[in-house]
Amino acid sequence: MQTIKIGTRKSELALKQANNVGASIEKLGGTYELVLIQSVGDIDLKTPLHEIGFTGVFTKALDMALLNGDIDIAVHSLKDVPTELPKGIVQAAVIKRDNPIDILVTKEALNLATKLTIATGSIRRKAQWLHKYPAHQIVGLRGNVHTRLQKLADSEWSGAIFSHSGLDRVDLIPVHHIELNWMTPAPAQGVVTISIAEANVALMPFIQQLNHAETALITQIERDFLNELEGGCSAPIGALASIEKDTVRFKGVLTAPDGKQQFEIEETIKMDQVVDFGRKCAQSILAKGGAEIMKELQN
Structure with a gap:
């Protein structure tokens, strides 16, 4: 079998996810190499995601690379993938889900009943937080995991919201954090997916061996809802x-x-x-x- 070219974004989290998929490919007897591709969502780190103006801000560049044959598969966080894939691209596999919950990272123990300033770049997290804590102030926060943690450390904010799985995959869950079990996560949060060009029929059966059927079922329900x-x-x-x-x-x-x-x-x-x-x-x-x-x- 030829070496499988895995397309991925350049962030540490994306690289970790892609290398994890690569390790699974090696266990099946294959080999892989990473192809690093920059997305619109990685270039514009100031505009809130819901204001950028189109879906697939983190996936479109990888979709084009798939269709052009520059890569064999693309590895994404499934929550970033539009529910309707571009023509010619299909979901080949989803990896077993990690912990899907959100967590609040803080610098110290907090009393959530007091007036606080909370940072997040997610309109979902902002909305659900304000529903529960209407007196709090929400400020925007974009960037990769390290950037967001550093911005929190350098700020006077009370805390910032992250996905548990995102921090856990890069071994960055801080001592001071609160699990937000009341907050409903994004559809397919905590799940990594593998996309492939529909025309790549020769590679499809091999990649489908990585699919976790239970995760595929529950994320399909969540994405159908969305x-x-x-x-x-x-x-x-x-x-x-x-x-x-x-x-x-x-x-x-x-x-x-x-x-x-x-x-x-x-x-x-x-x-x-x-x-x-x-x-x-x-x-x-x-x-x-x-x-x-x-x-x-x-x-």
């Missing part, structure tokens, strides 16, 4: 599905950007009835009043 709401990767939408024996448990959340309104759904369903489960949950959110929030966001 897609049905017509929300992009940077919309204030949270979704988390899990499997317990023969049952799927799902929680979905849509929050107004200012945190003043929030619509939630929590449902369970048998595994054999899971088709369109995420979409039906999204339709319930829209019927409850979520349609107005989505209309305002799209305007």
